[in-house]
Amino acid sequence: MRYIDDFVTSYNKSGTLRFHMPGHKGRAVTGCEELDITEIKGADYLFEPEGIIKKSEEQMARAYGSAAALYSTEGSSLCIKAMLGIIRMRYGGLRVLAGRNCHKAFIDGCALLDADVRWIYPARASSSVCSSFITAEDIGRELEKGTYDCVYLTSPDYLGFMTDIGACADVCRKHGVPLLVDNAHGAYLRFTENDLHPMSLGASMCCDSAHKTLPCLTGTAMLHIAKGCEELASGAKGIMSMFGSTSPSYLLMRSLDIASDMLACGDLPERIKQTEIAVSKARAAIEALGFKTVGSEPLKITVWAPGTGLSGDALAQELRQRGIECEYSDPEYLVLMPSVMTTEDELDRLVAAFSEIPKGTETDRIKMPVLSPCERAVSIREAAFSPCEDVSPDEALGRICARTISGCQPAVPVAVCGEIINKDCISVLKAYAIDKVSVIK
Numbered sequence: 001m002r003y004i005d006d007f008v009t010s011y012n013k014s015g016t017l018r019f020h021m022p023g024h025k026g027r028a029v030t031g032c033e034e035l036d037i038t039e040i041k042g043a044d045y046l047f048e049p050e051g052i053i054k055k056s057e058e059q060m061a062r063a064y065g066s067a068a069a070l071y072s073t074e075g076s077s078l079c080i081k082a083m084l085g086i087i088r089m090r091y092g093g094l095r096v097l098a099g100r101n102c103h104k105a106f107i108d109g110c111a112l113l114d115a116d117v118r119w120i121y122p123a124r125a126s127s128s129v130c131s132s133f134i135t136a137e138d139i140g141r142e143l144e145k146g147t148y149d150c151v152y153l154t155s156p157d158y159l160g161f162m163t164d165i166g167a168c169a170d171v172c173r174k175h176g177v178p179l180l181v182d183n184a185h186g187a188y189l190r191f192t193e194n195d196l197h198p199m200s201l202g203a204s205m206c207c208d209s210a211h212k213t214l215p216c217l218t219g220t221a222m223l224h225i226a227k228g229c230e231e232l233a234s235g236a237k238g239i240m241s242m243f244g245s246t247s248p249s250y251l252l253m254r255s256l257d258i259a260s261d262m263l264a265c266g267d268l269p270e271r272i273k274q275t276e277i278a279v280s281k282a283r284a285a286i287e288a289l290g291f292k293t294v295g296s297e298p299l300k301i302t303v304w305a306p307g308t309g310l311s312g313d314a315l316a317q318e319l320r321q322r323g324i325e326c327e328y329s330d331p332e333y334l335v336l337m338p339s340v341m342t343t344e345d346e347l348d349r350l351v352a353a354f355s356e357i358p359k360g361t362e363t364d365r366i367k368m369p370v371l372s373p374c375e376r377a378v379s380i381r382e383a384a385f386s387p388c389e390d391v392s393p394d395e396a397l398g399r400i401c402a403r404t405i406s407g408c409q410p411a412v413p414v415a416v417c418g419e420i421i422n423k424d425c426i427s428v429l430k431a432y433a434i435d436k437v438s439v440i441k
């Protein structure tokens with residue numbers, strides 16, 4: 001069923017005079033205005049839903065087998081802050097055991113809510129700040145030593161590596177600690193051949209960016225609360241509203257509504273399974289051409305570039321010259337993100353483009369430095385709200401990081417606010433071509 005879509009389209013057709021916001025009055029400026037409405041009678045309220053939004057969210061929750069699916073028109077970034085806020089509301093504190101490969105939104109949430117974070121670094125040293133090689137054993141070991149209000153993991157990571165969420169959830173359950181998962185990259189994982197969605201694997205809450213992998217508009221996301229964790233849903237909308245705009249976009253809610261219909265009543269789950277097969281064939285064809293692919297996320301194709309003697313950025317440029325734009329590249333990796341909207345013909349064109357790329361001889365130059373833990377000087381919150389100044393990476397040695405430093409993408413912090421910037425951190429900053437660091441004055 002389409003609840004928000006039906007309301008918005010029939011309101012538009014009714015020809016009602018719009019003496020309400022927005023100021024465009026439904027007349028085309030960019031082209032999408034006629035369906036862009038506000039909270040008029042019958043349109044419901046995102047943060048206090050009782051009508052069409054509530055019904056649409058319930059349909060989405062049914063599609064995912066979750067107790068609740070709360071819509072966000074401000075991405076997973078909003079859901080991540082809300083998940084932390086919900087834990088704080090429920091337990092009165094916010095002691096978080098978190099994987100270090102988190103997105104910047106997590107640090108922002110920690111600053112706003114004054115979280116006390118202990119990091120888990122991957123036991124297997126990785127040259128990428130994004131990587132998610134955190135195991136259930138790592139978590140179990142830390143939970144034996146300390147007391148936490150929640151565990152927070154990011155999986156899939158930006159490169160398409162996945163943590164064993166099922167095993168991590170078992171350990172968390174044993175210790176009576178809720179597991180929160182940043183599943184921004186995995187909204188489709190409920191519908192792959194093997195159901196790999198955090199709600200199915202035992203997490204207590206997770207966020208899904210619908211816009212990253214489903215056929216949805218940019219900014220759409222949802223916060224899932226698991227069956228068995230219903231107590232976390234009480235007051236959740238109120239917490240979400242603290243971080244969100246009071247003018248959520250109906251264009252985006254309509255997009256989520258249509259996706260919920262396609263997932264619950266349409267053939268989108270079947271199309272996701274077919275895409276999974278098509279992408280796996282394309283990945284195999286790229287491998288057969290001598291490119292090493294890594295990661296286990298079904299719909300990502302990640303090439304580990306040094307195996308080809310080129311950098312990831314050089315590979316991206318080769319594809320660009322052939323009319324193909326990737327999601328992400330750095331010196332070591334190239335990430336491609338097909339979806340159900342990618343045709344088999346387009347996957348064939350991708351493979352054909354790879355077949356034309358000459359191998360290089362740069363392998364020795366592509367060695368990314370490994371991040372080592374930085375010592376904490378002050379809390380995340382204290383640092384985030386301290387007066388600061390921008391300096392070059394070399395000038396930052398020994399100074400306290402004031403604002404989380406991350407490249408635009410993947411937005412995984414190289415240094416977290418409150419930490420003393422060490423030598424390894426500076427090498428990593430330079431490798432990611434980050435030339436400005438904000439430190440406490």
Ligand SMILES: Cc1ncc(COP(=O)(O)O)c(C=O)c1O
Pocket residue numbers: 074075076077078102103105154156157158182184185209219220221410411
């Ligand atoms: C791992 C991860 N988490 C969270 C986010 C934030 O998601 P959104 O852009 O939907 O706010 C991103 C964005 O790229 C991400 O890569």
